[in-house]
Amino acid sequence: MTPYTPPTQDQLLAINVCAGIEELAQSERFAAAEPDMVEAIVEGIGAFSAGEWAPLNRIGDTEGAKLENGVVRLPDGFTAAYDDYVAQGWNAISAPVAFGGQGLPSTLGCNVLENLGTANFAFNLLPMLSIGAIEALEDHGSDAQKAMYLPKLVSGEWSGTMNLTEPQAGSDVGALRSTAVPIEHGEHAGKYLINGQKIYITWGEHELAKNIIHLVLARTPGAPEGTRGISLFTVPKYLVNADGSLGPKNDLRCVSLEHKLGINASPTCIMSYGDNNDCVGELVGAENRGLAAMFTMMNSARINVGSQGVQIAERALQQAVYYAADRVQSARAGSPDRSAVSIIEHPDVRRMLMRMKSLTEGMRALLYYTSGQVDRGTLGDEPAARRAEVLVPMIKAWGTDTGVDVASIGVQVHGGMGFVEETGAAQHYRDARIAPIYEGTNGIQAADLVTRKLGFENGAVFASLMADIARDSADEPALSALASDCAAIGVWMLGEASLDDRLAGSVPFCEMCAVAVAGWQMLRQKRAVEAGASPSLAQVKPATARFFLDHIVPQASGLKASATAGASGLYELTAAQLAG
Ligand SMILES: Cc1cc2nc3c(=O)[nH]c(=O)nc-3n(C[C@H](O)[C@H](O)[C@H](O)COP(=O)(O)OP(=O)(O)OC[C@H]3O[C@@H](n4cnc5c(N)ncnc54)[C@H](O)[C@@H]3O)c2cc1C
Secondary structure, eight states: OOOOOOOHHHHHHIIIIISOHHHHTTSSTTTTOOHHHHHHHHHHHHHHIIIIIGGGHHHHHHTOOEEETTEEEOOTTHHHHHHHHHHTTGGGTTSOGGGTOOOOOHHHHHHHHHHHHHHOHHHHHHHHHHHHHHHHHHHHSOHHHHHHHHHHHHHTSEEEEEEOOBTTBSSOGGGOOOEEEEOOSSTTTTSEEEEEEEEEEETOSOSSSSEEEEEEEEBOTTOOSGGGGOEEEEEESEEEOTTSOEEEEOSEEEEEEOOOSSOTTSOEEEEEEOTTSOOEEEEESSTTOHHHHHHHHHHHHHHHHHHHHHHHHHHHHHHHHHHHHHOBOSOOTTOSOOSOOBGGGSHHHHHHHHHHHHHHHHHHHHHHHHHHHHHHHHTTOHHHHHHHHHHHHIIIIIHHHHHHHHHHHHHHHTTHHHHSSTTSHHHHHHHHTTTTTSSSOHHHHHHHHHHTGGGGGGGHHHHHHHHHHHHHTTTOHHHHHHHHHHHHHHHHHHTTOOHHHHHHHHHHHHHHHHHHHHHHHHHHHHHHHHTTSOGGGTTHHHHHHHHIIIIIHHHHHTTHHHHTSOSGGGGSSOHHHHHO
């Protein structure tokens, strides 16, 4: 596997142009995000990730996490690398100042995770989930809970998890059955006894952090059926004393680890709560309002999972370019010199590499545009907050599907060497495959776009996004046509299309919209570079943006017929005929 070279300049361009960090820094809240600080963070986390986390990516895959006598062990090096991450304060970048964080824009926190995850996809899930837990507690926890949990979650001394899934409750979270019964007497009076089994819990057990704060969804006695009867609880691995010191171990355990296609260094745990009916949890927020609280965590987690598409694509791209420059095979078509050349010279390999590069940069542009809208929402800009919500399914679904596509092209560039494990190209492809599944499958994301978010303010939030793109791309006919098509399909979906028609077209529609926004942001980057921003990208960005506009955008336009074909074709065959 090749080392990781942080794409610092492209990240900075996206942070400057797409997130608009200079404008954010004009607010009192984000005043510290001055250009020097931004550069120091992006360069610093890039160097840290490349130096300390990237070298563990391969061993994390080959050795993986192991459960030994109830304790999860990671390969050598992981503990020290996590300790250094905590000691250098990277976990605290965008966390609240009141609890030890630096209070910087989420855009910079996003960059920390982008670098960590490009270096080591599986390891990055540990801070990613902690950051989600911080946000959920910050928004919904009581003052006492914040004081107890946030300082150590912010520093990274403790980590967080997110416990929704049960065997019968996957996409249908409302089907969960874990229970929480109020404790009426004794030292834990006012708290709850938690009982149940959760599956697939990422970093549910490990010893890198001194405590693990599980955020668990469960039902209180008599709670309504479905999603309206779900409450959220903090369930610490070790109970926490009033003075903040660690008390006895709570009644919870990791039953086993899943054997997976990839992300082998990330322990995916089956967790059992309350084997001895003595698992203590504390309610977060109001009873039966747990899903809303968890959604805070899920929104940020969905953006960060979308970022995983960028991460794996960047790593696969670097690997593929290295291999293509090294591997010599065949003479260049049409050349009088018949000696064999590096495969990077062949047109089809160029096509693959340009596709990988322009898609990676396009995803990154969409990612930071989304994080910039989130930060504006934090500053009280309501239209930006609503726009961010509309963008979340796009970055999550298109970002992660495209991450898989780019990793797959990376395997293809390697030829047979991509299919064997030595080069590392196969690991990227295996690791990438989870991202379209967790944090709400991509099908669920697309459904969220067409059944909920498209309708915000009677369609005005979505329509204004597409209108901005169409207006800004008047001199780019393919892009403005794509934005106009997206707007028209949105009107059709909100008007005459049946629910089934909308759902049938949701995935191609989501992709069209994501490509439209990404293409727009690539165009803005291209213009900025042509006007003098990022001199080191003066040759590169116009070429990759052009490729995106000329190759990726028209392909997305080709999805229009599929997005509007309706649902009838889906049910032509019976279930039996599908199988036969
Ligand atoms: C490695 C890994 C880590 C994970 N980490 C966590 C974690 O930390 N915490 C946690 O709580 N969970 C976690 N999960 C669980 C993950 O979020 C779920 O696997 C995911 O939400 C899908 O649920 P499911 O597996 O039950 O699939 P199902 O819900 O059974 O879905 C199967 C297929 O049916 C489709 N489908 C289902 N319902 C509908 C519908 N109504 N409309 C259209 N299509 C539908 C889905 O899109 C999917 O393609 C993790 C999973 C894995 C594999």
